[in-house]
Amino acid sequence: MAGLRAGFLILYLVGTYLLTRYLREHLPESDGTAFPIGGAPSRALLWIWVPTLWVFPGVLWLGHINLSPLVLLILVFLLPLCCLYLFLLASAIFTAHSQSANGPSLLLTTLSVCFLTVFVVLVFVIRAEVSWAKFALFCVSSVAPTLASIWLLLTLAPSVAPLPEDVDRPLRTALALVLGYFSGTPKPVWVVEDGKVHTRVSGSAGRGIGPGIIVTEPENVVVLKAGAKVTRVVGPGTVLTEPGETPLRVVDLRAQTRSTTVSAITRDGIEVRVPVSSTFRIQQGAQDTRLGAPWPWRTQRDVLQAVFAEEVDPSGLSPLDAHTAHPWEDLPIKLSAHRLEQAISFYSLDQLYGGITDARAARTPLDPQNELLKTHRLTEASLGLPRDRELGDPLCRKTVGEVVRRSVQQSLAPRGFEITGCEVGGPIEPVSQAITEQRVEAWKARFITLVMDWHASIERKRSGALDRIRRTANSDLIAGVIEETSERLRDVDAATKRGLVAYHVLDYLISMARVPEVRRMLPESALPTLEQLFHKVEAESSGGGDS
Amino acid sequence: MNLRRTVVFLMIVVLFFAYASALPIVLWGDLRLLLDPSLQLDYLVMVIGFVVALALAFLHVTRTLRQYTQGLHDLSPEDAETLTSGLVFGSASAAGGGAALKVQGGQVDLDGPPVVHKVGGPAQLLVDHNNVVVTGRLGMLARVLGPGSHDLRPFERVWDVVDLRPQRRTVTVEFMTRDGIPASCQASIVCRIASTQSEEYAGAMPPFGYSERAVLKVTTSKAVRKLEGNDRVLDWVTGMSKVTLTGAVRDVLERHRLDELLNPRYWLEDGGAPAPKLLPELETLVESRVRDAGAQRGIIVERVELGMVRPAEEAISRQWLEFWQARLQRNIDTYTLDAATDLEQLAEDARVEAQVRFLNHMLQEVQGLISAEVEAPPQLIVASFLDVLHAAMADQGPEQQRLLLQRAESILSAVLPPDRATPLPPDRITDVGN
Numbered sequence: 001m002a003g004l005r006a007g008f009l010i011l012y013l014v015g016t017y018l019l020t021r022y023l024r025e026h027l028p029e030s031d032g033t034a035f036p037i038g039g040a041p042s043r044a045l046l047w048i049w050v051p052t053l054w055v056f057p058g059v060l061w062l063g064h065i066n067l068s069p070l071v072l073l074i075l076v077f078l079l080p081l082c083c084l085y086l087f088l089l090a091s092a093i094f095t096a097h098s099q100s101a102n103g104p105s106l107l108l109t110t111l112s113v114c115f116l117t118v119f120v121v122l123v124f125v126i127r128a129e130v131s132w133a134k135f136a137l138f139c140v141s142s143v144a145p146t147l148a149s150i151w152l153l154l155t156l157a158p159s160v161a162p163l164p165e166d167v168d169r170p171l172r173t174a175l176a177l178v179l180g181y182f183s184g185t186p187k188p189v190w191v192v193e194d195g196k197v198h199t200r201v202s203g204s205a206g207r208g209i210g211p212g213i214i215v216t217e218p219e220n221v222v223v224l225k226a227g228a229k230v231t232r233v234v235g236p237g238t239v240l241t242e243p244g245e246t247p248l249r250v251v252d253l254r255a256q257t258r259s260t261t262v263s264a265i266t267r268d269g270i271e272v273r274v275p276v277s278s279t280f281r282i283q284q285g286a287q288d289t290r291l292g293a294p295w296p297w298r299t300q301r302d303v304l305q306a307v308f309a310e311e312v313d314p315s316g317l318s319p320l321d322a323h324t325a326h327p328w329e330d331l332p333i334k335l336s337a338h339r340l341e342q343a344i345s346f347y348s349l350d351q352l353y354g355g356i357t358d359a360r361a362a363r364t365p366l367d368p369q370n371e372l373l374k375t376h377r378l379t380e381a382s383l384g385l386p387r388d389r390e391l392g393d394p395l396c397r398k399t400v401g402e403v404v405r406r407s408v409q410q411s412l413a414p415r416g417f418e419i420t421g422c423e424v425g426g427p428i429e430p431v432s433q434a435i436t437e438q439r440v441e442a443w444k445a446r447f448i449t450l451v452m453d454w455h456a457s458i459e460r461k462r463s464g465a466l467d468r469i470r471r472t473a474n475s476d477l478i479a480g481v482i483e484e485t486s487e488r489l490r491d492v493d494a495a496t497k498r499g500l501v502a503y504h505v506l507d508y509l510i511s512m513a514r515v516p517e518v519r520r521m522l523p524e525s526a527l528p529t530l531e532q533l534f535h536k537v538e539a540e541s542s543g544g545g546d547s
Numbered sequence: 548m549n550l551r552r553t554v555v556f557l558m559i560v561v562l563f564f565a566y567a568s569a570l571p572i573v574l575w576g577d578l579r580l581l582l583d584p585s586l587q588l589d590y591l592v593m594v595i596g597f598v599v600a601l602a603l604a605f606l607h608v609t610r611t612l613r614q615y616t617q618g619l620h621d622l623s624p625e626d627a628e629t630l631t632s633g634l635v636f637g638s639a640s641a642a643g644g645g646a647a648l649k650v651q652g653g654q655v656d657l658d659g660p661p662v663v664h665k666v667g668g669p670a671q672l673l674v675d676h677n678n679v680v681v682t683g684r685l686g687m688l689a690r691v692l693g694p695g696s697h698d699l700r701p702f703e704r705v706w707d708v709v710d711l712r713p714q715r716r717t718v719t720v721e722f723m724t725r726d727g728i729p730a731s732c733q734a735s736i737v738c739r740i741a742s743t744q745s746e747e748y749a750g751a752m753p754p755f756g757y758s759e760r761a762v763l764k765v766t767t768s769k770a771v772r773k774l775e776g777n778d779r780v781l782d783w784v785t786g787m788s789k790v791t792l793t794g795a796v797r798d799v800l801e802r803h804r805l806d807e808l809l810n811p812r813y814w815l816e817d818g819g820a821p822a823p824k825l826l827p828e829l830e831t832l833v834e835s836r837v838r839d840a841g842a843q844r845g846i847i848v849e850r851v852e853l854g855m856v857r858p859a860e861e862a863i864s865r866q867w868l869e870f871w872q873a874r875l876q877r878n879i880d881t882y883t884l885d886a887a888t889d890l891e892q893l894a895e896d897a898r899v900e901a902q903v904r905f906l907n908h909m910l911q912e913v914q915g916l917i918s919a920e921v922e923a924p925p926q927l928i929v930a931s932f933l934d935v936l937h938a939a940m941a942d943q944g945p946e947q948q949r950l951l952l953q954r955a956e957s958i959l960s961a962v963l964p965p966d967r968a969t970p971l972p973p974d975r976i977t978d979v980g981n
Contacts, residue, residue, distance in 0.1 A: 002589045009596050016603050020610060027618050047614075052607045057600035060593055064574055137566075137573045141593075144562060145600035152555065152608040160612045160634045162619070162685055162702050181615050189619055195774070200619055216686040218706060219767075237686035257770040257781070279770060289767040291688050327774060353727045355802065394802050425794065427723040439727045440858070466893060473897035475947055477905055478939050502925030505932045513906055521903040526910055533913055537925050 001063040012056035019051045028182050040183035040209055041094045041106045045084055047182040052149060054080040058142035065138050071124040078117040079139060080146035085110035087150050093176045093210060153178065162215055164238040173211060173240070180210025187212035190247055192220050197247045205246045212241035216250070219295050223248045223307055233300040249307050253295045255281045255420065258333035263431065264344035266352065270435060274344060275426035276401070278336040278408065280419045282306055302416030309415045332408055336422050339383060339404045346379045347396065349435070352428050355399070356392035372396065376403070383407040397424035484508050506534040552636045559601050567594045609635060626662040633669035634701050651675035653710030668699025677711045679740070679757050681766045691759045707766040709783070711755050713739045713849055716788035720796040721859070724805040732800060733854035736792045736837065738784065740765060741845045761845025768844055787837070787846060795836040799829055800856065808856040829853055908935040
């Protein structure tokens, strides 16, 4: 018999090993189909406890207890099963209000199993006159592993279930989650990641077993609905859903910023492109973000108002998307763009580039900035805003941005929005490039004229200087000729002087013409002509001398 | 070994001992019978069977919980096993083979255990010396963890990482000047997370500390730009550079006309033109604004660097600017460095030119006298010379002419008859020549 028992033991281990291998790759599917016997509780029992092969520890008692093998097998099967069904019934997880369909079948199955067990014990065990001590130990060995597994499940389930710390009855809730998961018809589990809802455990929100869970990111809340009715706004954190509740929308509580470029026309008829950005969030209230506390938000009403402010605008969309609402995050920037377009129409282009540098001076009617202040006031009044004492920034676009922000805030505050900023961020550019070019040309012209004037004056100075230099050179030349000729005639008598003047003049001129720089610029015949003349004069002088 | 594991282990041990001690008494009534080898084997099989059943009950429960975890968090079986083990029996240190996630260089190690990325602890978190981590747990911000090794609690995961190193970002700011001319300017910012007040007061030194409040402020004040995409959220440095710095630069520069930012007149003229705003002056102004904005968010702005203001390429072409610069440079060079050389050359040229002109005039005058057949009396040559001399003196001022005539007195006295030797006024010299 010992060998047989050892064989059972080995079979037990091998069976467990193979089952565990199989289950490692297979997970229960949440298909919502009814289990043929006993419904959802039996399915959970099948996935959780059947793989424990609970009959084997009792089978080892074969031969040790005065029971036929068949009765022993029935008992080792029924005793743990009875414990399991009683546990499932006692946990009330399958008989809760939303699980009324499972209640009767679980009750019936439990009673049947218990009755059968008692019947077998009464009929076969008592009749066989089995020692009660032996029978008790047999029962212990049969049900102890099962009871231990129930105890372990109760002890360990809360640690794996992602439950908030303040949840009521954490043990029961965790157990409900685990049993619900294995029942095939759990309530869904949703996780918010990157602002989107992901279904981690699909199931039935209405008739599923156990609670549903939504785990949000720290910066999100989720709008829930049950059927066609919006029920509540939950989060941030881990939230247990009520029967039938499903997530409708995830709402990001962080600051949102959106930007666009508005094409507007100034009061002087110039079309300009104006970049505008709007920063906003769901009304936060007076609280700040703190560790260990949910991300602050004011009321459910704010969130719902913002979400249901979404507009359906089929323009620019395909027929397929025509009925899709634009996200609520687009609303502030759309409204800002519209208000900005209106505001820009009060200003001239020059005013848009200007600003009020001296607020006090701007209040006096004669000051040039007064006109801009008046325009600001007019814009403010036209957008239906109360008068702001501090109106007027050194940059006009800042004032316009603030006026638009106030206007958008006024419109969207009842919708749950908190508009924290509206800024005309980038450069305001005329659509027509010609206007910009004109301004640039005007700017350039001032400098081009200046550079030209400057060059002209330099040229004048240069011409004057050149003229002076030429005259000096001329004067030096004449002086040189005269000086040289006078020098040569100094020791000659008056009668001879008259004859020698021409001779010396020509001699001097020839020596001048022989200078290479001068020679290059003279006609080729110049030097021979002078030399020929010189020879004539020389001959004549010598002839005259002789005479 | 944590308390839960100890209790489970103790329970199984107690149950085992109770069963093992009760079994021989119940089965055989006498413990001495256990000395029989056949009964010993029987006993061992029974006891082992019971122990195996208890152990397998435990294994199956953990298997059940592992399957639940695997389905709930959409994990692989291995990751689910690691996570379940950690959740059930507490965190395991990295040395003990547990999951450890590293945070370095301002980001989570992407090669780290995916289960810690996705679900969170229990796990060990190793934060490098220049990083701070903000954790979230089950939808709430949990802790701010500085450099070092930390045990992540169940489901506690890294929500955000802040790099403590000074961060530099450079942006190109496009703006319109007050006179409506598009221009741009490059600006850089160097900033970091604020340390605690005492550290900042004492002059924070590297490696920088951090203020928990500043870290929380920085990580929770990010703005969402769009619904999709990796860059849907503005991180704190990008927020400082692309929003705060850009805004401050634009606000400061747009208050000025282009002349005030880029004024050639000031450099061209000696005086009269208004001085342009100097770059350091503008930089200080921008820096002050950015510092104030950063302080409100828990960010220390180390410095701001402002580049040159450049009119937009399409508005004022680079060629135009280069032409203008080249021209200015050429003029400066001409009138400063080469001025002396230039004048000397001009004087030399003028001297040669005067000589050539004089000789040409002279040649024209004596051209008729050079034929071999005609006599060329010296008086005629002298008369021609005087004529050229007169022409050359014509463009001189009266004073200069008088001076030259005085010098020419000896020649005139030689040429003229004795009765006309008295010097004549300049306007009469033509008559003399003739």
